Amino acid sequence: MKKVIFLLLDGARCDILNTLLTQDELPNLKGLISNGSYVEATSVFPSTTGPAYSPFLIGRFPGHVNLPGIRWFNKSSYSRNKFGYESHRSYVGLESKFFNQDLKKAYKTIFELIPNSVSIFNEMTRGLKAYRDLTKYSKIFYKLSSHFTGSSSIDKAAFNKLEKSLKRNNIFHFCCLYGIDSKSHLVGSDSAEVVKLYKEFDTSLGKLIANLKLNKSYDDTLILISSDHGHSNTSKHFDLVNFIQSKGKSVFHYPMIHQKIYKDFDAAVMVSGNSMAHIYLKNGDSWSHPYVQNDHNNIINGLLLHDAIDIVLSKNLKGGVNIISRNGKAIVKDQESSIYYQPLENDPFNYSLPEGHYTYNDILERTFNTTYPDSLTQILQLFNSNRCGDIVVSASNGWDLRDKFEYPEHKSSHGSLMAQHMKVPLISNRKITSKAIARTVDVFPTILDFLNISAVNKIDGQSLNIY
Numbered sequence: 001m002k003k004v005i006f007l008l009l010d011g012a013r014c015d016i017l018n019t020l021l022t023q024d025e026l027p028n029l030k031g032l033i034s035n036g037s038y039v040e041a042t043s044v045f046p047s048t049t050g051p052a053y054s055p056f057l058i059g060r061f062p063g064h065v066n067l068p069g070i071r072w073f074n075k076s077s078y079s080r081n082k083f084g085y086e087s088h089r090s091y092v093g094l095e096s097k098f099f100n101q102d103l104k105k106a107y108k109t110i111f112e113l114i115p116n117s118v119s120i121f122n123e124m125t126r127g128l129k130a131y132r133d134l135t136k137y138s139k140i141f142y143k144l145s146s147h148f149t150g151s152s153s154i155d156k157a158a159f160n161k162l163e164k165s166l167k168r169n170n171i172f173h174f175c176c177l178y179g180i181d182s183k184s185h186l187v188g189s190d191s192a193e194v195v196k197l198y199k200e201f202d203t204s205l206g207k208l209i210a211n212l213k214l215n216k217s218y219d220d221t222l223i224l225i226s227s228d229h230g231h232s233n234t235s236k237h238f239d240l241v242n243f244i245q246s247k248g249k250s251v252f253h254y255p256m257i258h259q260k261i262y263k264d265f266d267a268a269v270m271v272s273g274n275s276m277a278h279i280y281l282k283n284g285d286s287w288s289h290p291y292v293q294n295d296h297n298n299i300i301n302g303l304l305l306h307d308a309i310d311i312v313l314s315k316n317l318k319g320g321v322n323i324i325s326r327n328g329k330a331i332v333k334d335q336e337s338s339i340y341y342q343p344l345e346n347d348p349f350n351y352s353l354p355e356g357h358y359t360y361n362d363i364l365e366r367t368f369n370t371t372y373p374d375s376l377t378q379i380l381q382l383f384n385s386n387r388c389g390d391i392v393v394s395a396s397n398g399w400d401l402r403d404k405f406e407y408p409e410h411k412s413s414h415g416s417l418m419a420q421h422m423k424v425p426l427i428s429n430r431k432i433t434s435k436a437i438a439r440t441v442d443v444f445p446t447i448l449d450f451l452n453i454s455a456v457n458k459i460d461g462q463s464l465n466i467y
């Protein structure tokens with residue numbers, strides 16, 4: 001019986017994996033790759049846990065399933081009823097219970113398509129029967145412990161659950177390993193303590209492979225190992241809320257959301273992964289009036305004066321997105337089957353792409369080895385969400401966008417458009433023949449293809465040819 005095991009090594013960095021593989025420090029992974037494959041893939045914007053799971057589990061970019069960040073604000077819902085449950089969200093905390101119902105209903109999750117699925121330490125579980133969510137009750141305890149102390153017991157618990165599940169007739173196993181991400185935030189993503197976790201993963205992987213071989217099921221099993229984002233060390237914190245307040249705005253933000261009981265706001269700031277944030281601006285006296293960039297040029301120009309801000313994106317009235325960095329300005333527009341890119345003053349990403357129409361594959365290939373892989377695709381998918389900010393900022397290397405309310409202090413962050421956050425490994429025990437680069441959104445159709453199951457709705461990825 002064919003099986004799929006998907007191991008999500010949350011926050012794993014390609015460069016650390018590559019170094020450890022070269023030094024023969026990950027013998028089990030190296031053995032798996034020698035008969036299989038290792039390609040690098042791009043994740044999504046924001047490159048952060050939650051939104052970056054939608055490619056794997058729904059086959060769509062997060063903006064297309066209306067999940068533009070781990071925190072978001074909805075201007076039109078807030079204008080109708082600021083106490084309504086659709087007006088704003090943070091999946092960090094109590095509101096995480098809304099996670100599954102916030103996803104667009106039109107798209108099936110992989111759990112709805114593969115009934116014999118199980119999930120371990122994952123929140124995106126729509127369509128999964130309660131008893132198939134193997135950590136439904138224990139995940140809060142393990143995740144809090146991992147978040148605050150960097151404990152890696154969550155990964156040992158995950159592998160224990162997985163081993164037990166493999167003894168039953170389950171077909172698809174989605175297993176999240178949070179240890180590397182949690183520890184990276186606490187002590188820095190290239191610290192010795194984090195590197196040790198890559199090696200512990202390799203040991204657990206070795207046991208898993210040995211068991212599959214012992215049970216003669218290895219040859220029928222597709223193992224996929226990937227990540228939802230990378231990491232880069234952070235030493236400086238820029239308080240974006242303070243900055244917007246300094247422009248004379250009253251700012252709605254987490255965790256101070258109770259202030260809406262007695263206060264009116266004219267801006268909202270929602271940070272994701274700490275290196276990306278949405279900024280929402282009230283136009284005049286109503287949240288329902290459309291945003292006009294010219295009214296807020298002082299904010300955009302002010303943001304770019306600060307070293308913390310790398311890229312500023314802003315809705316334009318003609319349906320595109322204005323891109324501004326210290327390198328230049330450009331406009332990008334979604335033209336259904338193609339992307340129209342128009343550099344205006346130099347090129348904000350230093351792509352050297354002339355003005356013109358590009359396919360989504362062109363963009364991936366032509367930008368993959370730059371500082372900002374696949375950014376044009378990612379900007380458009382994000383702004384497709386009606387919960388996206390009027391302005392979106394991507395932080396500079398070494399900086400994050402939260403200070404006062406971030407505990408414990410983050411020593412490493414993710415969420416931005418930078419390659420360090422956007423590039424992830426995509427490893428399989430089978431050969432991938434179609435291409436040397438991929439997107440994480442290609443994983444979903446690849447799994448379905450392997451199991452001979454059809455996707456029933458539009459998806460954003462393409463199946464990788466595996467054999």
Ligand SMILES: [Zn+2]
Binds near residue numbers: 011049181182185414
């Ligand atoms: Zn993280």
